[in-house]
Amino acid sequence: MRKTMLTLALAASLGAAALPLQAADAASDVAPDKDNHKAKAKDLDAITVNAVPLGQQADQIVAPVAVLAGSALDEVKAGTLGETVSAIPGVQTTGLGKAVGRPVIRGMDGPRVAVLENGLGSQDVSNISQDHATSVEPFLADQIEVLKGPSTLLYGSGAIGGVVNVVDGRIPMAAPQNGFSGRAEGRYDSGTEGKTGLFRADAGNRQFALHVDGMRRDDGSYDIPGGTQANSQVKTTSGAAGASLLGDWGYFGLSVSRYLDKYGSPAEPGNAEEGEPPVHIKLEQTRYDMKGGFNKPLPGIAKAEVSFGHNDYQHVEYEGEEAGTTFKTKANEGRVLFTHEPLAGWEGAFGLQYIHRDFSAVGEETFVPPTSTKAWGLFLTEQRQFGPVKLELGARTDRHTVTPDDQPRRKFSPSSFSAGASWRFAQQWHLSLNLDRAQRAPAEEELFSHGPHAASNTFEIGDANLKKETANQAELALHYHGDFVEGKVAVYANRYHDFIYLADTGAVEDGMPVRTWSQRDAKFRGAEAEATFHLARNASGAWDFRAYGDTVRAELEHGGGNLPRIPAGRLGGQLSWSRDDLRASVGAVRYFAQNRTAAFETRTAGYTLVNAHAAWTFHNGERSQWEAFLDGSNLTNRKGRLATSLFKDEVLLPGRSVSAGVRAFF
Structure with a gap:
């Protein structure tokens, strides 16, 4: 309790932060140019957030949101999406080496956190198990948007x-x-002797536009303090092509993309003496997308947006050269969003979402039966300004059907409501309050899993009688934007009715720990803060110091104990400097020990990671910009383990590594 209270006090004392952005005042749908890349932090709140309607900028949204773009995104890009966004307060990552890492938001992970690509679901199977990678490539992103807290209103x-x-x-x-x-x-990268290369090109005129991109990463097993993390190698290839018709009427376009990944499971490195081969996974996904935006298509409608995606995904888990279980999904998802003209002072949007997903796992260790999931959702969001107060309201209703092979069908009708208000009581200050009631239907693995899963080393048992879970959340945040300091501090509480969680039983089956999907009331509460201090602007350059912290406490109601795999509290700081064509930063983040563990869960020791970055723009022409960079991570070579990971006792975080490279913008 002392460490949690210390983290809360330190976080609150930091004040509150500007969003951790460094990007241009430009819409994210335009390919970033060299000027966008060099934009300063003061421009960052002007970025349009695609994940919310009405074309709002980050500082106009009452709900908690953070965006990474431009040079700030370049400096934190990593091989996994979770690691890339983990420097945002309130956001951490699960992890299995350098290949797998899914975001954890305020202690929530797995099926509770939606991973989207351009507003549509990734439709991989990363939510089913912590050894499954996402099929979204952060190295090819223009910007990454994080909506913290319940977002069921817009995305189900x-x-x-x-x-x-x-x-x-x-x-x-x-x-x-x-x-x-x-x-x-x-x-x-020195820590893996790995190489990464990528390209992107956009071309067009007022009537037509084209896009192509590609990326290749080849990392060996990574260094850890005192050795190498066996079987942690990863090879990734990704690419896409897209085209759009453009005009005063709007746009309409299509794209096709391909994602290939092959990575080892460091939790299952094998044992040659006992004849146990290492486990590795081969993943492939083909995605077809359609998207259009139409200006004033009907009376009273300012804009209509339609998007549709079809995904064909599979991954195969190998034990040595022998194929084990094959996971497949075929999914279709569509969204229609109508933004209406202002009505009695209210601005808003309404829409419809549809998802049809067929999932199967076939092989010796089929722990989830083939399942078909269909979901419909109707939603409405409205906002209005009342002088210094902005009000946001929203509602959504869904129909969710899950049909497994040879088992009864389950139907759910989750609904969600939200209300948020922001009060600008002074020029530099504003206070925001968000209230949410959200519901979630259980996922297929929570309902129907039963059996061993070698790659995650778990014997998993679901419960077909699980009920939908209901969250009631309140968040209060204070924002300050001044010339010397800008920041934000937020506190939140979330009470869950019928919370679903994966509990360790202490039993062993087929040599694996048995974990069961269980359901009880639970409560989450936490705080997060961030502040950026503009220390100096003079002949020596621009000096900034960013400090941030977060903590979350999660436990079952009525004396049920702690929930498993909850992120540890953090406190971090970074000193940044830039002058002319040079910029550099050095920082450290302290992860406190996680001693509030669930039954049969081991504690996680605290550790400190020290990182540094330097970049030199050695050519800044009219049509192109070239930049050399040097990144150092875990420079003191400390042992670190993620409290959020199922594999923390077997798998260490990477040790000291240095990355060097060149990037060009033209």
Whole structure:
């Protein structure tokens, strides 16, 4: 309790932060150019957030949101989406080496956090198990948006904990200003002896636009303090092509993308003496997307947006050269969103969402039966300004059907309501309050799993009688934007009725720990804060110091004990400097020990990670910009384990590594 209270006190004393952004005042649908890349932090709140309607900017949204873009995104990009966004207060990651990492938002993970690509679900199976990678590539992102707290209103019951939306512009919504733009990057990592290369190009005019991109990463097993994390290698290839018709009427476009991944499971490195081969996973996904935006299509409608995605996904888990279980999904998802003209002072949007997903797992360790899921959702969101007070309201209703093979069908009708208010009581200050009631239908693995899963080393048992869970959340945040300091501090509480969680039983089956999907009332409460201090602007350069912290406490009601795999509290700081064509930063983040563990869960020791970054723009021409960079991570080579990970006792975080590379914008 002392450490939690210390973290809360320190976080609150930091004040509150500007969103951790460094990007241009430009719409994310346009390929980033060299000027966008160099924009300063003061421009960051002007970025349009794609994951919410009405074309709002980050500082106009009452609900908690953070965005990474431009040079700030370049400096934190990692091989997993979870690691890329983990420096945002309130956001951490699960982890299995450098190949797998899904975002954890305020203690919520798995099926409660929706991972989106351009507003549609990734439709992989990363929510089913912590050894499954996401099929979204952060290295190709223009910007990454994080909605913290229940976002079921816009994206359905799978977003009861939050949303991470990766915007990559694969369907152009506009042409580059000069008719052509692009970027390229190559880097080498000492910790894996790995190489990463990527390119992107956009071209077009007022009537037509084209997009192509590609990425290749080849990492060996990574270094850890005192050795190498066996079987942690990863090879990833991703690419896409897209095209759009453009005009004063709007835009309409199509894209096709391909994602390939092959990675080892460091939790299952094998044992040659006992004849146990290492486990590795081969993943592939083909995605087809359609998206359109139509200006004033009907009386009273300012804009109509339609999007549709079809995904064909599979991954195969191998024990040595022998194929084990094959996971497959075929999914269709569609959204229609109508933004209406202002009505009696209210601005808003309403829409419809549909998802049809067929899932199967076939092989020796089929622990979830083939399942078909269908869901319909209707939603409405409205906002209005009353002088210094802005009010946001929303509602959604869903129909959710889950049909497994040879088992009874389950039907759910989750509904969600939200209300938020922001009060600008002084020029530099505003206070926000968000209230949410959200419901989630159980996922297929929670309902129907039963059997061993070698890659995650778990014997998993579901419960077909689980009920929908209901969250009631309140968040209070104070924002300050001044010349010397800008920041935000927030506190929140979330009470869950019929919370679903994976509990360790202490039993062992087939040599694996038995974990069961269980349901009880639970409560989450936490705090997060961030502050950026603009220390100096003089001949020596621009000096800034960013401090942040977060903590979350999660436990079952009525003396039921702690919930498992809850993130540890953190406190971090970073000193940044820039002058002319140079910029550099050094920082450290302290992860406190996680001693509030569930039954049969081991404690997680605290650790401190020290990181640094430097970049030099050695050519800044009229049409192109070239930049050399150097990144150092875990420079003191400390042992670290993620409290959120099922595999923390077997798998360490990477040790000291240095990445060097060159990126170009043209």
